[in-house]
Amino acid sequence: MLGIIGIVIVFVMVFGGYMLAGGSFGIILKALPYEMMMIAGAAVGAFAIANDGHGVKQTLGALGMVFKGPKWKAADYRDLLVMLHDLLRIGKQNPVALEEHIEKPEESSIFTAYPRILADKETVATICDTLRSASMNYDDPHQVEEVLDKRTEARLHHAMHSSHALQTVADGLPALGIVAAVLGVIKTMSSIDQPPAILGKMIGGALVGTFLGVFLAYAFVGPFATKVKLIVEEDHHFNLLVKEVLVAYLHKHAPNICIEVGRQNTPLGLRPSFDEMEEAMRGSTLSAVAA
Template sequence: MLGMIGIVLTFAMVFGGYILAGGKLGVILHSLPYEMMMIGGAALGSFLLSNETAVIKHSLGGVVRALKGPQWREADLQDVLCLLFQLLRIAKANPIDLESHIEDPENSPIFQAFPRILADGHAVSLITDTLRSASLNYDDPYQVEEMLSQRISLMSEEAMHAPHALQNMADALPALGIVAAVLGVIKTMSAIDQPPEVLGKMIGGALVGTFLGVFLAYALVAPFAQRLQAVTKQDQSFYDVIKSVLVAGLHQHATNLCVEVGRQTAPEHVRPSYGDLENALRDLKRAA
């Protein structure tokens, strides 16, 4: 919602101020289709040239994701802590019973109780693979911890490809705007024998390219890239919470302490309160 408000406010202030200052939109609107074709086409072409297919798909989806905001909310963090609490309890009480949950999470009643987490392949595989590895090598928890850290680091690096690609496009747009403006100047110089009023309009149309490149870069594409980067970082913190709980479990800490370590790792603005989490865990114990 805030993203849409920001876009509307940007357009209203820029073009509203231009009109109030006596500017005529006719010059901009006349040149806009041609300048947009040159600048937008060149930006899109260079974007396709410099990125892999996966990055392109993630970047296109990232625009929508930037507007919608982070995937994981406070309730989701509380749910994943409750999920890990149950799994770690089973792992400590009877590791054999844990096998059915981590080998077939889709049919596990514990995972099924949290459908949003179950629908995320990264979260499920992170939990199940780590618990499986830990059950095979409890004598060396540091090895499992290192593997977990490397995996999350790789996930974070891959998730950042899309915002970096959008930022690179934003950096290129002002230069592409200059290219379009230079072409407009070349066109103007070829008509140097025309009267001043004609040349004025042609020069104004050429400058639209410079304006459009700078405006698209700093008012739209760069903010989208920054917003997507912030959203991606917040979503990645969800997996850091999972890592903290699992690592604490590897070191044989009490289950309640493992969950509290994960709660403290969560960003403050989405961190479940201690009381809410305790009530949720108390309900799970009663149900068990």
């Protein structure tokens, strides 16, 4: 919603100010289709050259983040902590029983109780792989911790691709606007014998290219790239939370302590209270079965 409001403000302030200053839309509207074709078309083509199919698909999907916001909400962080608590309790009490949950999470009563988390295959794989490693009685938990760190960093690097790709397009748009403007000037110079009134309109049309390149770069594509980066970084806290809890477990801490470590490392605006966590854990799937 905030993204839509921002777009409306940009259009109203820029073009409203232009109209209030006595500007005419005639020249802009006449040149707009051709200038947009050159600038946007060149930007799309350059984007396709610089990225593979997966990168293109990922970046297009990331554009929705600007309007939808972060994937993980406060309830998801609470659910993740409760789910990890149930898994760690089983791992402490009966490691053999844990295997049925981490080997087939899609059939696990614990994982299936949290469908949003289960749908994130990489998060589930990270949890299962780490708990599987812990069950192998590693003498040095730092080895597993190091693997977990690298896996988390790699996931962040991959998720940041969309932001980098959009920022690259934003950086190139002003130059593409100049290219369109130069072509307009070339066209104008070929009609140098025309009256000043006609030449003035042709030069004005050429300058629309420069305006569009700068306008699209700094009012849209650049802010989109920044917003995607911020959302990716915020969602990355979800992955860091998994890492913090599992690392604490690797160091042989009690499940309750591991969850408290994770809770306190949750971002402030998403962090469940201590009492909320206690109530959620009492109502968890594992607690209900035990009762």
